[in-house]
Amino acid sequence: MEENQLNPDVDYTDMLSICSQALDFYQQHGITELIHAFNIANILGTNQFYAEAAFFYKVAFNMHSKSAGQFPLAHFLLMARLVALLKGNFPIKEDEMNQLKGLCIPLYNFVEGWKRYKENGDALSAIRLMGNCFEEFHTGEEADTIYLTIMMDLFNPNPEICIKDRTFGAADFNVIPNNLFMYWDQNPPAEILQNFEYHKGLTHFNLKIFDKAEAIEWLYQNYGVEARQIFLSARHPAEAADFLRVHVINYYGGWWLDADIKIQSIDKFCSIIPSSYEHVFLLTHNNVVHNDFFGSVPNSPILNDCMLSLYRNSYLHTGLFIAYKTGPGIFGRALNRTFYRSLRGETKKPSVVLLNDRKFWSVIADFETPYKDSTPHWQAS
Structure with a gap:
């Protein structure tokens, strides 16, 4: 497939027939503007049609004026093409890598580092080349997940870790307090009330459930007027909960649990979740950090970094996708920064x-949540 300057007479219907979502977009909008090609490429990539995604990223790149004021920026379009090729295990042309290097060295380092890691599995060499390239991206973008996956080879080689008991003698680490925090803004439906009662009945944790009014006052008393204002300006209750959870856990230490999931049992919690770390995070199947269930000591350097991204995104990127702005994205960025600093010898190895994903679902369970059928989903905010 050639990706030269767009020929308006070309019909891409047959090519896009492999993906109904991309085909629908094309039939509605055509490809008369760069953003059309970019959106089609994103749809194809999301649906794992990587060769076709790479083709349309190149179409978008070729349509770009290469000016610094046109978005998406040219170097991000070229990078996206090369990443799609890497995902599909397709070869990458050296001249395209050199072209990216001429446009943006950090993005070149990101692609080249990941390419080498996929070829030889040498995480240390890859990270040394990549540096802190994740800083070129919004929190939560795929670069953070790719980087964290490589870092795990160095700092977290056994994601299947488990323990036989939770008895320890003298230790040189702080223990995560036995606190459990949950949140519901107001008028919780029956299934959420039932979940609250279930966790009260576990009697293992010091359980605290915040509502919106109490959260507003707590943030004001402990973090001031700015924290209260950002919380009140949240686009969705999920975004407000994101903002609250980092502040609460960093203040008290303990565990956060979203109101729409449950701990299966104390036996499973105690037998699966290690107690010999100052931070316990769990990952999705594709290594995105869960923020719906995690534990930390108070005044955590990792959560302090989460808060830095929280406030930065709240002031500078108010319209950013919630998962990137306040959700799992800020945790991935904080972990990457923490691991990177440790690798450079600037801080000690973190206790984390x-x-x-298998461990997550061994401890946590979903339950029926009819309220979601009648309320706007956070992804639409």
């Missing part, structure tokens, strides 16, 4: 463990 990352457990995989």
